[in-house]
Each structure stands twice: as C-alpha cells, then as structure tokens.
Amino acid sequence: NAGVMQNPRHLVRRRGQEARLRCSPMKGHSHVYWYRQLPEEGLKFMVYLQKENIIDESGMPKERFSAEFPKEGPSILRIQQVVRGDSAAYFCASSPGRVADTEAFFGQGTRLTVV
Amino acid sequence: QQQVKQSPQSLIVQKGGIPIINCAYENTAFDYFPWYQQFPGKGPALLIAIRPDVSEKKEGRFTISFNKSAKQFSLHIMDSQPGDSATYFCAAKPYNAGGTSYGKLTFGQGTILTVHP
Numbered sequence: 001n002a003g004v005m006q007n008p009r010h011l012v013r014r015r016g017q018e019a020r021l022r023c024s025p026m027k028g029h030s031h032v033y034w035y036r037q038l039p040e041e042g043l044k045f046m047v048y049l050q051k052e053n054i055i056d057e058s059g060m061p062k063e064r065f066s067a068e069f070p071k072e073g074p075s076i077l078r079i080q081q082v083v084r085g086d087s088a089a090y091f092c093a094s095s096p097g098r099v100a101d102t103e104a105f106f107g108q109g110t111r112l113t114v115v
Numbered sequence: 116q117q118q119v120k121q122s123p124q125s126l127i128v129q130k131g132g133i134p135i136i137n138c139a140y141e142n143t144a145f146d147y148f149p150w151y152q153q154f155p156g157k158g159p160a161l162l163i164a165i166r167p168d169v170s171e172k173k174e175g176r177f178t179i180s181f182n183k184s185a186k187q188f189s190l191h192i193m194d195s196q197p198g199d200s201a202t203y204f205c206a207a208k209p210y211n212a213g214g215t216s217y218g219k220l221t222f223g224q225g226t227i228l229t230v231h232p
Contacts, residue, residue, distance in 0.1 A: 004158075033219065042121070042204055042222035043159065056219060091158050103149070104220070106158035 002027070004094050004107035005074075012113045013082045021077040021110045025094030032075040033104060034067060037089040049075060082114045119207050121223025128195055129231050136226045137189045138205035145207035149220070150179065150190050153202045162203070163190075195230045202227050 005024040013019050025032050030051050035043040048056040049069035060067065064082075069075040079086055089111045093104035121138045128134045138148075147166055151159035165172045165179040165188065172179045178191040192199055205223040 035220075035222075040225075042224045043220070045219050045221070048219055103161055103164070106151075106160065108156070108158045 004029075004092055004105055006090075006092050006107035006110050008110060009108065010111050010113070012115060014115055015083055016081050019079040019082050019086070019112055021079075021090050021092075021112070022074040023077070023092030023094075023107060024074040025092075026105055029094035029096050029105075031095045031104075032069050033093045033095075034075075034077050035091045035093065037091060037109070039088070043091060046077070079112075082112075084114050087112055087114045119205060119221050119223045121205050121226060123226060124224065125227040125229070127229045127231065130196060132195050132230070134192050134195055134199075134228055134230075135189055136203055136205070136228075137187065138207075138223050139185075139187045140207050140221075141186065142207070142209075142221075143186075144209040145221070147208050148179070148181065148188050149206050149208075150177075151204045151206060151222075153204065153225075159204060192228075195228075197230045197232050200228055200230050 004026055007022050011019055023032060032049045034046040036046055037043045045059040047060050047067045049067060051069055052071050064080045066078045077090060089109045091106050091109045093106045095104040119138055119140045126134050149164035150162045152162045153159045163174045163177045163179055165181050167181060167183045170181050176193040179188060181188045203226045206220040208220045
C-alpha cells in the first residue's frame with residue numbers, strides 16, 4: 001500500500017508564474033489536508049478537502065491560492081502569481097475519515113522555491 | 116487560543132540522555148495530542164499520541180506525559196540515540212464526537228534535537 005504521494009518533490013517558479021502541487025492520498029483515504037511549512041517553523045493548516053468538497057479552508061490565503069480534490073485524480077493545490085513569500089514546503093496528509101480518532105499520514109512534501 | 120506553544124527550540128544531548136520537549140495549549144476543545152518526528156527532506160511521521168483520559172503513554176523509548184489541568188504535555192525520549200536526531204513537533208486537534216475524523220492539526224513550532232554519539 002503506497003503512502004501519500006506528492007509531486008513534484010521540488011518546484012522552482014519565477015515570480016508571477018503559477019505553481020501546481022499534486023497529492024495522491026493513500027488507497028482508501030478520502031480526506032486530504034494541506035499544510036504549509038515555512039523555514040524553521042511548524043506546519044500551518046491550509047485546507048481540508050473530501051472528494052469534490054472543500055470542508056475547511058480557514059487557513060488558505062484569501063487570494064491566489066485554491067485547492068480541489070476531484071472525484072477522480074489527485075488533489076491539487078494551486079498558487080497563482082507566486083511571490084517570494086510563497087517559498088515553503090507544502091505537505092499533504094490523508095486519512096480514511098470514517099472512523100473517529102484516525103491518524104492522518106503525511107507525504108514527503110513539495111518544496112516550492114520562488115525566484 | 117488556537118496556538119500550541121513548544122519549547123525548547125533546540126536541544127542537544129549526549130547518547131543515552133533523556134531529552135524532554137514540552138508543549139502547552141489553550142484550546143480546551145483539543146482532545147488528541149500526537150507527536151511527530153521529521154527528518155530533513157521528509158514529511159512528518161507520527162511517533163506517539165495521547166488522549167486526555169490518561170496521564171502517561173509509553174511506546175518503546177518514547178513517553179508522553181499529559182497534565183490536563185495545566186494544559187501541558189511533554190515528550191521524553193529514553194536512552195536517546197544519534198538516530199533520534201530530528202525535528203520533533205507536538206500537535207493537537209479536537210475530537211469530533213459525531214464519530215467522523217477531523218484531522219485539522221495545530222502544530223507547535225518544532226524542536227530540533229541533536230544527539231551526540
């Protein structure tokens with residue numbers, strides 16, 4: 001059973017470009033969470049999605065950031081018109097979501113560098 | 116109220132020592148407290164977790180102590196090894212009594228642990 005798969009592992013974008021980060025949850029997991037980790041800081045919650053639904057996007061910046069988890073395919077975190085401050089590691093986690101007190105499993109992250 | 120405060124920021128011990136990392140929280144809705152271990156270039160991996168109905172939980176060399184009244188919890192690593200050198204994060208999340216998982220975790224700032232041989 002493969003773990004949470006994120007790609008790309010490293011992404012370099014110039015200021016103003018778009019960044020697309022992909023996350024394939026573990027098999028059987030229908031809940032996906034995105035977190036951002038700035039250098040030497042803890043992870044900050046961004047968004048929680050179930051298939052075709054955004055459950056909680058309270059941690060998402062109001063502009064330029066969006067996320068989706070379609071019925072088929074991976075979850076996508078999209079950052080438009082990237083700025084230097086978007087440089088961070090972005091982690092995706094997934095959980096089964098059906099049973100209380102379940103654990104979320106993290107992918108290895110996508111390290112975004114904006115130049 | 117949503118914060119989890121973690122200390123120290125960094126910690127250096129000798130092999131065999133017992134590093135202790137502390138966390139404090141404010142939100143009384145938090146009801147599940149995991150610790151994660153993260154190696155450079157990797158994602159966080161669950162180490163051990165505790166619910167407030169117990170004051171201590173031990174798994175191998177890792178022990179969580181929990182003080183509900185003080186809203187504090189800590190991680191102890193017994194007989195630490197150089198391979199334990201990593202960044203450790205405490206976290207917390209509310210437990211949804213409706214029975215559905217809600218995995219939104221609030222993380223502490225992290226502690227960089229170095230264990231010298």
